[in-house]
Amino acid sequence: MADKTPASVSAALAAATCSLLGSMPAAPVQAEEEPDWDFNTALLYYGEDNDRVQDLSLNILARRYYVDDRSLTLGLTVDTLTGATPNGAIRQNVPQTFTRPSGSSAYTVPAGELPLDDTFKDTRAAVRVGWEQPLGRLWKTSVGFSGSREYDYTHLGLNGSLARDFNKRNTTVSAGFAVAHDIWDPVGGAPIPFAPMLDVGDTSNKTGSETKDIIDVVIGVTQVVSRRMLVQLNYSFSNSSGYLTDPYKMLSLVDGTTGDTIPRVAAPGAEGPSHEFRFENRPGDRTKHSLYGQAKYYMAGKVLDASYRYMTDDWKIDSHTVDLRLRWPLGEYSYIEPHFRFYTQSEADFYTISLVDGAELPRFASADYRLGNFDAMTAGLKYGWKTRTGNEMSVRAEIYTQNGTIPGDRLIGNQVGRETYPDLDAVIVQFSYHFSR
Amino acid sequence: MGVEPWERDILAKEEMQLTTDPIEAAIDDHIYFSKEASSGGRGFGGGGCGCN
Numbered sequence: 001m002a003d004k005t006p007a008s009v010s011a012a013l014a015a016a017t018c019s020l021l022g023s024m025p026a027a028p029v030q031a032e033e034e035p036d037w038d039f040n041t042a043l044l045y046y047g048e049d050n051d052r053v054q055d056l057s058l059n060i061l062a063r064r065y066y067v068d069d070r071s072l073t074l075g076l077t078v079d080t081l082t083g084a085t086p087n088g089a090i091r092q093n094v095p096q097t098f099t100r101p102s103g104s105s106a107y108t109v110p111a112g113e114l115p116l117d118d119t120f121k122d123t124r125a126a127v128r129v130g131w132e133q134p135l136g137r138l139w140k141t142s143v144g145f146s147g148s149r150e151y152d153y154t155h156l157g158l159n160g161s162l163a164r165d166f167n168k169r170n171t172t173v174s175a176g177f178a179v180a181h182d183i184w185d186p187v188g189g190a191p192i193p194f195a196p197m198l199d200v201g202d203t204s205n206k207t208g209s210e211t212k213d214i215i216d217v218v219i220g221v222t223q224v225v226s227r228r229m230l231v232q233l234n235y236s237f238s239n240s241s242g243y244l245t246d247p248y249k250m251l252s253l254v255d256g257t258t259g260d261t262i263p264r265v266a267a268p269g270a271e272g273p274s275h276e277f278r279f280e281n282r283p284g285d286r287t288k289h290s291l292y293g294q295a296k297y298y299m300a301g302k303v304l305d306a307s308y309r310y311m312t313d314d315w316k317i318d319s320h321t322v323d324l325r326l327r328w329p330l331g332e333y334s335y336i337e338p339h340f341r342f343y344t345q346s347e348a349d350f351y352t353i354s355l356v357d358g359a360e361l362p363r364f365a366s367a368d369y370r371l372g373n374f375d376a377m378t379a380g381l382k383y384g385w386k387t388r389t390g391n392e393m394s395v396r397a398e399i400y401t402q403n404g405t406i407p408g409d410r411l412i413g414n415q416v417g418r419e420t421y422p423d424l425d426a427v428i429v430q431f432s433y434h435f436s437r
Numbered sequence: 438m439g440v441e442p443w444e445r446d447i448l449a450k451e452e453m454q455l456t457t458d459p460i461e462a463a464i465d466d467h468i469y470f471s472k473e474a475s476s477g478g479r480g481f482g483g484g485g486c487g488c489n
Contacts, residue, residue, distance in 0.1 A: 042460045046468060059460050124486065153486060170439030178481040216481040222455070227444050232455055236477045292478030296453055303452045309478035319475040327452050335452075345474055371474055396461070402472065428468065432460065 038063045042432040049425040052116065053083040073130035073144070080123050084116035086422045088249040088367040089277055090354055090415065091115070092261055097274040101187045101248050103203045106271050114422050117248060124150035138165045146180075154183040157214075170224040178216040185209040186247035193281035194361055197250060199272030205279070212242030228298040236290040245282040251367045253278055254354040259413030262357050278355055280366040288313040303327040317371070319345035334385035339398065341378035347371060353406055353419060369422045374404030380428065391435040398428040 044057040057079045064072045089096065089109075097108045100119050109115045126148035134140050139162065146157040161176030184190060189206030198205050220234035252261040253276035266272030294307040305325040312318045323341045330336060348371040350364035380398025387393060404421030411419055440448070447453060456462050462479070470476040471486065 040458070040460045042464065044464055057464070059464065061460050061463075148486065150486065155486065159481065167439055168442065176481070216477065218477070218481060224439050224448060226438075227440050227447055230448060230453060230455065234478060236481075238477055238481075288475075288477070290475070290478045294455060294479070296455065298447050298450075298453060303450075305457075307479070309475070311475040311478065313474075315474075317474045319473070321475065321478070327457075343469070343473060343475075348474065370472060376473065394458075400468070400472075424472070430461065430464065432458065 036065050037437045038065065038434075039436070040432070040434050042430055045427075045429045047427050048083065050116075051084055051118070052424070053081065053085055053426075056080045068134065069140075070133040071131075073128070073132070075126075075128035075130075077126040077148075078123070079126075079150075082121050084118035085120065085248075086369055087115050087117040088251055088280060089115040089275075090252045090254070090261065090367075090419050092275070093414075093418075095274065096261070097272070098277065099197050099200050099271075099273055103188045103198075103201060103206070106200050106273075108274075112418075120248075122150050122152075124148060126155075135162075138169075139163070140165075142176075152185050152187055154185070156181050159216075161218075172222040174218075174220045174222070176216075176218045176220075178214070180214040180216075182212050182214065182242075183209055184211070184243055184247060190243065190245075190247045191279035193245065194278050194365075196253075197273045197277040197279070199266050199270040201270065202272075210243030210247075212240055212244060214238065214240045230296045232292075232294045234290070234292040236288070236292065238288040238290075240286045241284060244284060244286055245280055246366070246368055247279070249280045249366060249368050250277045251280055251352070251365055252276070252354045253357050254412060254415075256356045256358065257413055259354070259411065259415035261354070276357070280368065281364050282350065282366055283315065283364050286313055286315055301329045315371070316349040317345055317347065319343065334383070337382040337384070337396075339378065339380045339382065339396075341376075343376040343378075345374060347373040353410060353415070354412070356412070369402075369404060372404050372406070372421060374402050374421060376400065376402045378428075384432075389435075391433065393434070394430075394432045396428070396430045396432075400424070400426040400428060 040061040042059040044059065046055040057077060059077045061073065061075045087098065091112060091114055094111050095108050096115055097106050098115065099106050107118065128144060128146045130142060130144035132140065132142040142161045144159045146155065148155040157178060157180035159176065159178035161174060163172055163174035165172050189203060189208055190210045192205055192207060195205035217237045218234055220232060222232045224230055254261050261275040264273050264276050288311060290309055290311040292307065292309045297304045307323045309321040321343045325337055325339045327335050327337045348366065350362065350366060351371045352365050353367050355361065355365060378398055378400045380396055382394055382396035384392060384394035402424040404423060406419060406421050451457060
């Protein structure tokens, strides 16, 4: 089962999707008659506490430079994911049994513990291909393809961008687009929205595969402010439509007075859920708008990289992200770079921790903690150095924490004092090697 | 605002590029895409995995 995990670094998308406008580094200055390969490689470990998601990821991004500033980019990412992830159900004072997504067996969560689905284990491969070239003296264009495949998810995407320099190349205006068609083929089938979790072997609550389509547009301006300062401002529009639900997430159906999950009895001789659980249901459309600003400032050898992003969407989620990095040289061949990131988001308007038995079902509902109200912080340090052969290496170690809140007026009966947001602590360790041939 | 072509010595440094490490940027974008409800901004919004 494929999870929702981190660093499944869709190189495909990660690189392809993340990059076009500004994420790619400027081509290094080099002799035009010397086509060259440039390799960025990285080995990443991402690990969450309490045996939650673990990811080991190998990333390779190769770029070949041709004459006239043309370049070909090839990216590959392979992720290996294991661990457990919150399934959306709430804690209970008694053990809870859940039918696995495959429908072929069940798992039990001890009393008082946050229900985690420990069945996912996935390998993911992602590729990207990009071509970039000038169009005349002031224009530059790029086109790209991205694709990824994991056990239950397939992604196919195309992207392109166009940029023009103005004002002695001090101003660059760019526009990019990306379209993607993704296919969900969940283990056991995609659940019918709000369908109850059934006994092992009963798959009448599941259908087949689902799809979603994504359109992204990014418009940006990059401006040289001075000899030491560069700024960028982007506006992004993103629309997703189709199956936006997480097929592995559910909600507990609770008693309106006690707040406890309604017990359930499996059919005679069958193994099945100990309580009533309903699969989640999200809207089939989501539109996001983002404003992103970044500044790079050079101060006597040190470089400050500061960015801010505001995002709002029609799921009523608003978020603010601040990211700060300070690259501090240590002599001529090495540097350290402290990194700090702060993120805060408001909850989706259909986020809830449980459904009340007997009450009218809402149109949409999800207990996915990632749609809740939380703050997150990243703090880390990177050390980079040049080798004797002129190649570059770096290691970074970071911690990532999420702290959420569930408003008291959302808690019913016994949920007060028992239900808490599933906070997260994770470590990120990465080794990178950059070389040319 | 801006500089003359011969004043680009500092701006041409690798550490002054908007994205100095494309793989790290992609990794970070994907981690946060997987764990938070926001994505994109610097570039496209992401996707390409079942992470929602």
